[in-house]
Amino acid sequence: MTGADGAGRRAGPGPLLLGVRHHGPGSARAVRAALEAARPRVVLIEGPPEADPLIPLAAHEDMRPPVALLAHAVDEPGRSAFWPLAEFSPEWVAVRWALEHDVPARFIDLPAAHTLAWRTEDPQDDTPEADPDEGREPDPASDVRADPLAALAEAAGHDDPERWWEDVVEHRGAAEGDALAPFTALEEAMGALRETEPDGGRDRDLVREAYMRLQVRAAQREFADDVAVVCGAWHVPALRRKATATADRALLKGLPRTKVDMTWVPWTHRRLSRAGGYGAGIDSPGWYGHLFGAPDRPVERWLTKVAGLLREEDRIVSSAHVIEAVRLAETLAAMRGRPLPGLSETTDAVRAVMCDGSDVPLALVHDRLVVGDVLGEVPPEAPAVPLQRDLTRTQRRLRLKPEALERELELDLRKETDAERGRLLHRLRLLGIGWGEPAASRGSTGTFRETWRLRWEPELSVRVAEAGVWGTTVLAAATAKAEADAVAAQGLAEVTALAERCLLAELPQALPTVMRILADRAALDTDVGHLAQALPALVRSLRYGDVRGTDTGALAEVAAGLAERVFVGLPPACAALDADAAEEMRRHVDAVHGAVALLGDESAPGHGDLRARWQSVLRLLSGRDTVPGVIRGRAVRLLLDDGALAADEAARLMGLALSPGTPPPDGAAWIEGFVGGGSGGGMLLVHDERLLGLVDAWLTGVPADAFTDVLPLLRRTFSAYERGVRRTLGELVRRGPERVGGATAGSGTPGFAAELDTARADAVLPVVRLLLGLDAADARTHEAGSTAAGTGRHDADDNDLVGVEA
Incomplete structure (x- = not known):
């Protein structure tokens, strides 16, 4: 293998070994320069050989890194591994160079069939997405192998491996001297480090390197010494070491194996970062992408990009700020003895010049630019499970493009396209594919509107592969998964929640199975709390069915039967409860009340007037002394709100509950139930000063020794009110509420004094x-x-x- 004079020449025979740092833009530039100089006839790359048929797709016009090779076990799709590649990854540069120069490219790492099977046998190796070279936990017995760059940086007198790597590699010009010089120096350093490894290194490393040597020998038999190998720098000394083919085959004998499928999947810069949980990642993929892509003046271009981001966030940043930040970054680099300003210098300059010393806008710069939200793209020709293909077609038809940046999506279910989008997102959630999470709607609370928070993460591709066992389309898979979940559900609340999700996802074929299991579980469950928890979900499902045009007759029948059982079991269940149990039961009463109101009188034919029967239950609760005060107070309040209780009667019941014979804690609990819990009780007291007067008179009469006992409950009750409500109540109490019936001179109108102020x-x-x-x-x-x-x-x-x- 020959190249330009002095540029590509190597001493002695053998393959060209290019040791790199994964995801290092300096290594990527050096690999490209070395390949241009050496012009090999074949390029061998660290990676799973099952991906060799996928290499040509790297040249597809629709392929945009960052992407990753995904391998998953055919019989267990959740068992998977990723090999991520960014635009600035040396392996990606090597693949692209080979394709551009019509040179064969091959992956030579241990096959994924062995890697995934080996991971199953090693319970400590459970990382689902990791580069097999660097993605595992550090070995306590080998700190050097865990982070060889840190060891080199420490030997060079640097305490920060990232800064050391930037100084010696990333800031090195592409045309400085011999194209192979950086690889030679790095190989010598790694060789010295490997001499410190006990027994030659980890068992898995030895097996992988034995397989790589066999592949290199095979390529040499075909192409002589015109072979270039791009791999992690740690492996270069092992590939250079002389070992017999027989010894290497002996290391590979008896390895576990499983059947795997491979494909390309989109990846993100965020998942390349260590903050994203990827073990072999880097701290600043956005910064490294900028260094690799900037043709010149990288610092000036970076700070201009930062200024643009801050302007988008309405911060005042001018061109003068950019000029001053560049000068400061260059000054800091000179003071710190660095060849060029690095990320730390530019960050310090941005903080001082553009952010006024604040770390708040700096956090935005780090999130959006230093890490970034770039999402790669994969051509449709890439292999995929049938479910993934159906999902991709549906996404395109509904114009729902997966994006790495989180965004909100407002849906109006009265529109067919939005309704289909909502159904798709609900079906994916049922399958465990959390592309979208429901969010609170700001504009409307109607059932015809949904708000979703969307964000596509690369590991969702694994979830799609896992869900592929349920069916070949999203609809078929969601239906089968819903039926299986219904059979496996342990409690009534799980089945009711599943019924609600089936209606939201519009799974008519799964609903009969879910409803049959729901009816069986409801008939056997005797816990009133469970029944009360299940009822609201069923009633909400009826409303969803209305807006989606779904037949919910069977659901209404089950909901009405559930309500009947709650009516019968609730009064005895409310007797003799402690404070915590009483508060929980009060929440159940609220939930049932709302459900009955939504259920209506005609939603359950054959069950009579459910609302009237529920009001009779509330009257029963409001008058029983054995029922805790918080529940009695809430029952009175609900009857008053429904117009089923006259205001005079409500005042009479309050007067009885707050009479001198009632212990102060019980009276405070009654007040909490009547006007607490975010039920609008503050406005009730504002507009009905008779009730406020009763509360005021009771509170002023509480003995001093009992006041400290009731104060926490009262504070919890009144602190939930809005500030304006609290202020109005304070003014009314200061002025003194009017008594009704003309007891005070003047008009007797509540809220007005007898004379003009x-x-x-x-x-x-x-x-x-x-x-x-x-x-x-x-x-x-x-x-x-x-x-x-x-x-x-x-x-x-x-x-x-x-x-x-x-």
Whole structure:
């Protein structure tokens, strides 16, 4: 193998071994320069050989890194491994160079068939997505192997391996000297490090390297020494070592094996970062991508990109900020003895110049640019399980493109396209493919609107492969999964939640099985709490069925029967409860009340007037002394809200509950049930001062020794009110609520005193003058008249103005 004079020449025969750092842009540039100089006839790359048929797809016009090779066991798709590749990965550069120069490219690492089977036999190796070379936990017996770059950086006097690597490799110019010089130096360093390894290294490394040597020998028999090998720098000394083919085959004998499928899947920069949980990742994929792609002046281009991001977030960043940040970064690099500003220097410059010393906008820069949300693309020709193909077709038809950046999607289910999108997302969630998560709708609370938070993560490709065992289409797979989950469900609440999800996902074929199991479980379950938890989900499902045009007759029948059983079992279940159990039962009462209101009178033919029967249960609860106060108070409140209880009767029941004979803690619990729990009780007290007066009189009469016992419960009750409600209640209590029936002089209207408050009237006069358009002279006249009104001396015009003010 020959190249330009002095550029590609190697000492002695043998393959060209290019040891690299995975996902290193400096290594990627060096690999490209070395291949251009050496012009090998075949390129061998560290990776699973099962992926060799997929190599040509790397040149497809629709292939955009970051991408990953995904291998999964055919009989157990959840058992999988990834080999991620970014645009700045040396392996990706080697593949692309080979395709561009019509040179064969082959993967030579241990086959994935052995890797996945080996992982099954090793329970400690359970990382689902990891580069087999660096993705496992560090071996306590071999810290050097865990992070050889850290060992080299420490030997060079650096405490930060990332900064050391940037200085010696990433900031090295592509045309500096011999193209093979960096690989030679790195091979010598790794050879010295490997001498410290006990017994030559890890067992798995020895097996992998034995397989690689066999593949290199096979390529040499075919292409002589015109062979280039691109692999992790750690393996280069082992590939250079002389070993017999017989010894290497002996290491491979008896390895476990399983059948695997391989394909390309999209990957993200976030998953390349260590923060994303990928063991062989890098801290700053966005920064490395920028270094690899910037043709010149990388620091200036980077800081310009940062400025653009901050401007999008409405921060004031000008071109002068960029110029000053560049100067500061270069100064910091010179002070720290670095050849060029690195990520730490540019970050410090951005913090000082563009972020005013704050780490808050800096966190945005790190998330959006240093790490980034780039999502790769894979051509449709890539192999995929049938379920993945159906999902891809559906995504394109519904114009739902997978994206790495989280975004919100508002759906109006009255529109057919939005309804189909909602069904797809619900079906995927049922299959365990969490592409979308439901979110609270800001614009409407109607059942015709849904809000989703979407974000596509690479591991979802594994979830799709796993779900492929349930069917070849999303609809068939979701139906089969729902039926299986219904059979395996342990509790009633699980089945009711599943019925709700079946309606949301529109799975009519699965619903009969789910409803049959639901009816059986409901008939056998005697726990009122379980029944009360299950009822709201069923009633919500009825509403979803209405907006989606689904037949919910069977569901309504089961919901009505469930309500009947709750009505019978609730009163005895509410007796003799402690404080925590009473609070939980109060929540059940609220849930059942809302469910009955939604169920309506005609949703369950043959079951009579459910609402009237529920109100009779509430009356029973409100009058039983054995029922905890929080439940009795809530029953009275619910009856009052429904108009089934007169205001005078509610006041009478409150008076009884807050009478001197009732222990203060019980009275406080009754108040909590009546006006607490975020039920709008604050506004009830604002508008009905009779009730507020009862609470006020009771509270002022609580003995001092009992006050500390009731204070926490009262604070919890009233602290839940909005600030304006609390302020209004405070003013009413300070002024003193009116008694009804003319007991106080004046009109007796709640909220108004017997006499006019002239000071409060004068406070709004400036606004009234502006509204009436009075000039300064008229304003003085009217102001004098208003003052006279306070002393009983005013004319007709003043009467009119004061009347408006009153």
